[in-house]
Amino acid sequence: MATKPGMVGELLIRAGLIDSAGLHSAQEVRSKSHVSLGTALSSLGLTTEEAVAAAIASGLQLECLAGSTLPMVESEIIALLPLQFCQKHLVMPLSLQSNALRLAMSDPLDYSAIQDVMFRTSKQVVPVVATQTAILRLQDLFPSKTVEADETYENLTGASPEGEVIAAEDVEEAVDADKLARDTKLAPVVRLVNLMLSGAAKAGASDIHVEPKEKNLLVRQRVDGLLQEVFKIPKHLQDATISRLKIISGMDISDRRRPQDGRSRLRFEGQRIDLRVSTLPTQYGEKVVIRLLDQRRAVMPIEKIDLTPENLKMLQQLLLRPQGMILVTGPTGSGKSSTLYTALNWVKSPTTNIITVEDPIEYQLDGVNQVQINTKAGVTFASGLRSILRQDPNIILVGEIRDEETAGIALEAAQTGHLLLSTLHTNDAPATVSRLFDLGIEPFLVASALIGILAQRLVQRNCVFCSVPHPPNPETLQKFGGIERLPADAKWMAGKGCEKCMQAGFKGRLAIHELLHVNDELRALITARAPEHELRRAARAGGMRTLIEDAISKAAKGLTTLDAILQVVSPDDAAAPAEGTEATTESVLPARGIRQEPEISGAPKKNENSKPAVTDGRARILVVEDNRTIISVVKYFLELEGFDVLLAEDGLIGLKTAQREHPDVIVTDVNMPVMDGISMVKTLRADPLTRDIAILMLTSEDSLDSETSALSAGADDYILKPVEPRRLAARVKALLARSKVRQVAGVER
Numbered sequence: 001m002a003t004k005p006g007m008v009g010e011l012l013i014r015a016g017l018i019d020s021a022g023l024h025s026a027q028e029v030r031s032k033s034h035v036s037l038g039t040a041l042s043s044l045g046l047t048t049e050e051a052v053a054a055a056i057a058s059g060l061q062l063e064c065l066a067g068s069t070l071p072m073v074e075s076e077i078i079a080l081l082p083l084q085f086c087q088k089h090l091v092m093p094l095s096l097q098s099n100a101l102r103l104a105m106s107d108p109l110d111y112s113a114i115q116d117v118m119f120r121t122s123k124q125v126v127p128v129v130a131t132q133t134a135i136l137r138l139q140d141l142f143p144s145k146t147v148e149a150d151e152t153y154e155n156l157t158g159a160s161p162e163g164e165v166i167a168a169e170d171v172e173e174a175v176d177a178d179k180l181a182r183d184t185k186l187a188p189v190v191r192l193v194n195l196m197l198s199g200a201a202k203a204g205a206s207d208i209h210v211e212p213k214e215k216n217l218l219v220r221q222r223v224d225g226l227l228q229e230v231f232k233i234p235k236h237l238q239d240a241t242i243s244r245l246k247i248i249s250g251m252d253i254s255d256r257r258r259p260q261d262g263r264s265r266l267r268f269e270g271q272r273i274d275l276r277v278s279t280l281p282t283q284y285g286e287k288v289v290i291r292l293l294d295q296r297r298a299v300m301p302i303e304k305i306d307l308t309p310e311n312l313k314m315l316q317q318l319l320l321r322p323q324g325m326i327l328v329t330g331p332t333g334s335g336k337s338s339t340l341y342t343a344l345n346w347v348k349s350p351t352t353n354i355i356t357v358e359d360p361i362e363y364q365l366d367g368v369n370q371v372q373i374n375t376k377a378g379v380t381f382a383s384g385l386r387s388i389l390r391q392d393p394n395i396i397l398v399g400e401i402r403d404e405e406t407a408g409i410a411l412e413a414a415q416t417g418h419l420l421l422s423t424l425h426t427n428d429a430p431a432t433v434s435r436l437f438d439l440g441i442e443p444f445l446v447a448s449a450l451i452g453i454l455a456q457r458l459v460q461r462n463c464v465f466c467s468v469p470h471p472p473n474p475e476t477l478q479k480f481g482g483i484e485r486l487p488a489d490a491k492w493m494a495g496k497g498c499e500k501c502m503q504a505g506f507k508g509r510l511a512i513h514e515l516l517h518v519n520d521e522l523r524a525l526i527t528a529r530a531p532e533h534e535l536r537r538a539a540r541a542g543g544m545r546t547l548i549e550d551a552i553s554k555a556a557k558g559l560t561t562l563d564a565i566l567q568v569v570s571p572d573d574a575a576a577p578a579e580g581t582e583a584t585t586e587s588v589l590p591a592r593g594i595r596q597e598p599e600i601s602g603a604p605k606k607n608e609n610s611k612p613a614v615t616d617g618r619a620r621i622l623v624v625e626d627n628r629t630i631i632s633v634v635k636y637f638l639e640l641e642g643f644d645v646l647l648a649e650d651g652l653i654g655l656k657t658a659q660r661e662h663p664d665v666i667v668t669d670v671n672m673p674v675m676d677g678i679s680m681v682k683t684l685r686a687d688p689l690t691r692d693i694a695i696l697m698l699t700s701e702d703s704l705d706s707e708t709s710a711l712s713a714g715a716d717d718y719i720l721k722p723v724e725p726r727r728l729a730a731r732v733k734a735l736l737a738r739s740k741v742r743q744v745a746g747v748e749r
């Protein structure tokens with residue numbers, strides 16, 4: 001369902017179909033029931049569903065599913081999406097044209113629905129506007145409509161939980177004598193909580209979110225990084241359920257206003273799972289988050305963490321060194337600590353003294369002394385590490401290096417007879433070296449202590465139960481530079497979706513790696529503070545396989561898909577040639593003969609050297625984007641703001657249009673088939689004629705990586721997708737204002 005009903009509503013008001021009071025009433029209807037805006041408006045007698053659909057379609061220049069005869073939908077098209085999903089988003093797949101899925105939608109601006117569909121189907125989505133009535137009638141084509149039902153508390157009451165909850169030792173049994181405490185001992189509540197916990201353990205969930213909503217208590221769990229709804233608990237059992245969770249975690253149930261932390265344990269299939277429980281007061285009650293620290297994940301054999309045979313051998317060699325520093329790097333949630341625990345578990349022996357300093361201690365390892373950070377008690381990474389060194393350890397694990405002090409002590413320890421393992425929050429192996437420099441560590445110290453860096457990411461693993469041979473689509477191949485750049489003997493596979501993977505096609509995650517072994521050449525380069533691309537070149541010459549190369553080779557073995565890889569790493573990483581970064585830009589520069597204008601030194605004044613634009617003084621915005629929905633949305637709203645909008649479907653076309661038309665602002669996507677946004681921006685910035693055009697980049701990943709790459713490529717600003725039209729318009733205006741100031745002041749970039 002649309003999360004921003006205002007966008008379509010605004011469109012209808014501008015089209016003169018309704019007024020803002022009508023929109024307001026319709027939104028009230030929608031807040032109470034799961035209906036489209038059109039249905040809400042027609043139920044109020046303000047207009048008809050068909051008129052709404054037609055207005056949306058014409059406003060956004062999209063196809064409209066009109067008339068009373070509904071189209072036929074092939075069964076293989078219906079099978080692309082599960083019914084429950086289509087009901088939730090009010091959508092229906094219609095047909096497939098090459099890789100574009102025509103999707104009936106009541107709200108074509110529901111970008112999150114579009115993203116979900118693209119993710120599930122790996123297809124581009126072409127929205128077709130339809131009324132809710134039409135969509136519901138089309139959904140009757142699903143074969144299993146009658147048997148599907150939401151998993152609710154009622155469905156679960158018959159089930160019996162398989163695990164057993166053990167209260168934490170420090171729990172005082174008699175917390176309170178009031179009704180609340182008695183309620184928590186009621187059999188249904190106890191069983192419900194046990195069911196919630198054992199169900200999560202069974203699904204391999206990493207955390208459970210128990211969230212009070214207005215009408216119920218929502219229970220969700222995170223499996224393979226994705227949150228999924230488990231069930232809803234009736235409102236009248238909310239207090240008892242939350243109190244039960246607090247009691248087993250040793251919290252004070254009478255205090256509901258303060259956030260609390262606690263712990264508990266679950267015995268499941270003979271294993272002990274530690275639970276970290278925390279509460280947070282919210283509008284409708286206390287929200288409870290339970291982290292499951294599953295010991296089973298910690299003791300994974302080192303052969304099972306997806307390292308290639310070469311990387312496995314190299315890592316084992318590094319772990320057997322008597323001293324030096326090994327860093328595991330990647331963003332949060334990339335499986336760094338699992339890898340470190342696995343490594344420690346492999347290297348430990350009765351004769352090695354292993355001490356860790358962590359925050360938090362995620363897994364308890366037998367035969368390892370683990371120290372928990374406690375800032376209040378003065379135990380920081382740095383101070384903990386100092387005390388550890390007095391205990392004569394052979395191997396030290398420092399949970400994370402965050403500051404100069406910790407980095408300094410760690411590097412020193414790594415040079416004085418200790419093997420030191422830690423993590424850093426960096427993108428790739430070569431960038432880790434720069435990060436250490438940024439922390440103020442002298443290059444020679446880094447060079448002499450560092451022995452290896454393992455960069456890691458997790459990508460979705462193809463479901464083994466439903467994977468079938470499936471070649472990547474041409475668009476995806478283009479993003480990877482074409483089929484000729486991919487392994488010739490590849491066995492591409494993809495999951496079709498089955499019960500075991502909840503129709504996702506993926507089950508579990510697969511680690512991809514980049515292992516940099518610091519050899520003599522690299523050591524010399526680090527000492528000389530060589531730039532990252534030189535480190536990368538030397539590392540690759542020394543046999544390092546980059547993250548993207550590792551990912552591609554795993555996809556070529558059928559373990560994951562190229563599209564799944566794109567969610568995590570950018571193929572640009574692979575495109576960076578061994579010689580450095582310059583060549584990327586050069587290779588996409590247009591041939592020199594194309595440009596007729598003479599080279600001008602200094603900042604050229606706008607619209608004087610380039611072809612004069614035929615405008616009536618309105619600012620011109622060039623939108624470079626390959627997604628038709630985004631193009632429609634962006635164009636529509638920018639035109640409403642009084643801008644002239646030019647369109648280009650790809651970076652290369654965008655580049656040529658920019659050179660020819662010299663727009664005031666360019667709004668560009670990052671990922672596009674022929675030339676991506678980053679390369680386009682770099683090229684524009686390298687050219688005196690286009691270098692002062694203001695550029696706004698649309699980045700899709702909500703990560704630091706894309707932000708920094710957007711800005712370092714030369715974009716003036718970036719905005720995260722999904723695009724909110726008003727925010728976009730505001731940013732474009734701000735850029736225009738700034739570039740005017742720049743022009744007046746004659747400031748060069």
Ligand SMILES: [Zn+2]
Nearest residue numbers: 463466498501
């Ligand atoms: Zn499956």
